[in-house]
Amino acid sequence: MSFFMQAVGDSAVKIQFQDDVTPSLNRRIQLFSRKLYNHRIEGVVEWVPAYDSLTVYYQPHQIRYRDLCQKLDQVFQLESEANEAGGGLITIPVVYGGDNGPDLERVAAVNELSADDVITLHTRNTYLVYMLGFLPGFPYLGGLDKRIATSRLEEPRGKISAGSVGIAHEQTGIYPIESPGGWNIIGKTPIQLFDVHKENAFLLRPGDEVRFSQIDETDYKMIEQQISDGTFKIGTVIKDAKLS
Template structure:
């Protein structure tokens, strides 16, 4: 088996370190790029399909995968190693020698409808002026992009997306807003993201989606997950209101 064909290879030296008594982190690298994201996403799926005794869940990020486990079950298992950390890390190292399957890292494609500007996008003019663009050009460039979800974090369901055109890059606000509504689509630096619930935040808000980005009652609560490919589609306020009504009716039936 060629070394470069496995998840833990010389091409991307992997570090494993303890995080707490019930978790450890696999670091695939320190960069933010699609190759590392593919490794994180692929290995995460492999681990979910092949859990060890005591495995609880994982938290994927830009270039790391945190593995959470039940130390009582791990300790009582016949996994090789003295401590819980040894047992889990040895298991992960062995699993990391599995040959990479291209099908494992196939990304889901998700289209997010957005009503841009107006009350829904109070900062779109800031983004336009900061980049010497018109508001329409901001919308055209934002909807033309193909974005990759690098990480879910900050609050449950908040997707950090890379792949945004540099012409839209805009700094965060110096003073964060106290309340950003659920569904708000924002820009911070070279990333774009969607607020899944009302929360304080400092991103430049350019629009809002009627989709519910996080719902604890769904089988997969977060609409987006690491590795997903996202495109944005501009919609009119009438369509936005219709979709919001549809979401409301679905929740109350």
């Protein structure tokens, strides 16, 4: 795998991978991120993985740019460890259509499908969390069936409620908090993706995999109540993404 490093201002290094954006590349970026966690470099503050890059922020008075690049390359070359296995497989329940999915019919019409076809295709695949961005905990999910890929709305909505599940081009995602947005909203989940009061504020992280499961309004209200009562537990299967 080829990559190069470049300075981003005076306190960050961008590691740019030159491979095509694929699940395999992204998993290697997540593995590199976990190596950085296990092999801390003095002076490094944080790092942010993206589709085909990873940006490392550092304190220039603690470590020089050239020295940091050398250490980053050393960490990258390290053998993977057992505790650097991959993320989880998480199932997200979604109620589709109606007031919860006002753009479901639009996605169906644009792609010459029925609403049921869109739901079937959306719940069939397993999606990879390539990165978080835009909003706290907003997952950019790759793996959408191209038969339901749909361009963004020409006029974004001023308010989209938390939990809304949308499609934009060949991606799907979930709004973690209320926000303006231009994605096609096809459903809504009662699951909280972002909770500032929790130690781990984000439900999902880059490298996780997501599946969607269709529920009805009754299920939605029941899960919503269980979340409020503190009795709901979302299922997570830990997957081994160790790469040689």
